[in-house]
Amino acid sequence: MVEDSSGLLRGLLSHLGFSPRTFSEVILVLETGRGAHVQPLGVKLKGSSLWARVFKSTRLHEHLRPSLRGSLNITYDPRAFFEPVIHGRLLSLEIRESPLGPYLASCDAVIFVEIAEVKEERAFSSVFFKPLGLIIEREHPLAPNRAFPALVEALVHLTRIRHHARACDVQPVEDLAKKVRACVETVRHATEESAYLDMASEILSEAERWVYLVRSIASLPEKGVYTLVVRLGKDMEIRVGALGKAKLMAGYHLYTGSALGKGPLGLKGRLIRHLSRIKKVFWHIDYLLREQEAYVETLIVAESQFKKECEVNKALMEELGAVPSVLGFGSSDCRSGCPAHLLYAGLSRPVEAIERVYQRLGLKPILIEVGRWR
Ligand SMILES: Cc1cc2nc3c(=O)[nH]c(=O)nc-3n(C[C@H](O)[C@H](O)[C@H](O)COP(=O)(O)O)c2cc1C
Numbered sequence: 001m002v003e004d005s006s007g008l009l010r011g012l013l014s015h016l017g018f019s020p021r022t023f024s025e026v027i028l029v030l031e032t033g034r035g036a037h038v039q040p041l042g043v044k045l046k047g048s049s050l051w052a053r054v055f056k057s058t059r060l061h062e063h064l065r066p067s068l069r070g071s072l073n074i075t076y077d078p079r080a081f082f083e084p085v086i087h088g089r090l091l092s093l094e095i096r097e098s099p100l101g102p103y104l105a106s107c108d109a110v111i112f113v114e115i116a117e118v119k120e121e122r123a124f125s126s127v128f129f130k131p132l133g134l135i136i137e138r139e140h141p142l143a144p145n146r147a148f149p150a151l152v153e154a155l156v157h158l159t160r161i162r163h164h165a166r167a168c169d170v171q172p173v174e175d176l177a178k179k180v181r182a183c184v185e186t187v188r189h190a191t192e193e194s195a196y197l198d199m200a201s202e203i204l205s206e207a208e209r210w211v212y213l214v215r216s217i218a219s220l221p222e223k224g225v226y227t228l229v230v231r232l233g234k235d236m237e238i239r240v241g242a243l244g245k246a247k248l249m250a251g252y253h254l255y256t257g258s259a260l261g262k263g264p265l266g267l268k269g270r271l272i273r274h275l276s277r278i279k280k281v282f283w284h285i286d287y288l289l290r291e292q293e294a295y296v297e298t299l300i301v302a303e304s305q306f307k308k309e310c311e312v313n314k315a316l317m318e319e320l321g322a323v324p325s326v327l328g329f330g331s332s333d334c335r336s337g338c339p340a341h342l343l344y345a346g347l348s349r350p351v352e353a354i355e356r357v358y359q360r361l362g363l364k365p366i367l368i369e370v371g372r373w374r
Helices: 007-015 059-063 078-087 147-166 170-190 194-218 267-275 284-289 309-320 351-360
Strands: 024-031 036-046 049-055 069-074 109-120 124-136 224-232 236-240 244-248 251-259 294-303 342-344 366-369
Touching: 007 036, 007 124, 024 059, 024 078, 036 059, 036 069, 036 078, 049 059, 049 109, 147 170, 147 194, 147 267, 170 194, 194 267, 194 366, 224 267, 224 284, 224 309, 224 351, 236 284, 251 267, 251 284, 251 309, 267 294, 284 294, 284 342, 294 351, 309 342, 309 351
Parallel strands: none
Antiparallel strands: 024 036, 024 069, 036 049, 049 124, 069 109, 109 124, 224 251, 224 294, 236 244, 251 342, 294 366
């Protein structure tokens, strides 16, 4: 193999999936002098060497010393990972001998290595493997890493969280959020790649948001009146179904509605629907909330067995000086003469003033902080 000063070696290793920032999971086969030691190992590319952390608690740690030879094997055969961990050795896979050292017979590619350096750290030893030779057994071999499957797994759990959140099922949302946390932890252990870490953080924060929201919303009464405090980042013109084009000013818009039915028609179902970005656009408010610049910052909710939305809406106009955001918005079926059920309340946060309006009307407001998220 070309001397390690050559970029060619580094290029070859990158091509096989090794990276300086992400651990690749390979099978180490090391000739210890007392037979071959086999185990899975995470390695990163450091210059044109491959680097691993070997924990002091492992059997491998006892064997480590410079100039030992062996191989790092790329394989997707689960038995190569399973058997060394569960049985301490390979049972069903063959180890083959070669002049450069032992290797796994059935793998996709082999990098023959020599231990160049062992550095003692606190809980582990840093081991630098110098590549000596290469066998490529399959077309396009690629060393697996844990960051990618863990990220995909976290995303799958998140999609299931959204599904259960729509039904306001707290327990499955909490159980799935635990799984998301575990996957995100795996991503953070497996890679330093900022693209992965940023995506993992975003997935986690959405999962945590759902846990908070579903817990908060699940404890709400079944029927009642609510005001969505919607923050709009900039002046916008949007299309609102049959209303046509509507101009909306940056700042706070208040959408008041009531939910007096059961299940999806009750308060919980309605509020979860308002907070889900992914849904079939039906109500006027759906057109606004699908915009990236618009989000529900706070929910104000109160129990009520009767339709109170128009009373609250009118009081918000009188007491906050809120004005219709767009004439007719959300009030197509209003029989109390409301000019709109979406009101513009200006640029400063109106939450406390809304609470006072609810209280004056004899309602007990409950606040849920939603904040900006997808
Ligand atoms: C995918 C995978 C990656 C691993 N990576 C490492 C590693 O980088 N460093 C390490 O010390 N142990 C690592 N292990 C754990 C060792 O493989 C494990 O301790 C060993 O196989 C069991 O032998 P032991 O009885 O000596 O611990 C890894 C295990 C798996 C399944």
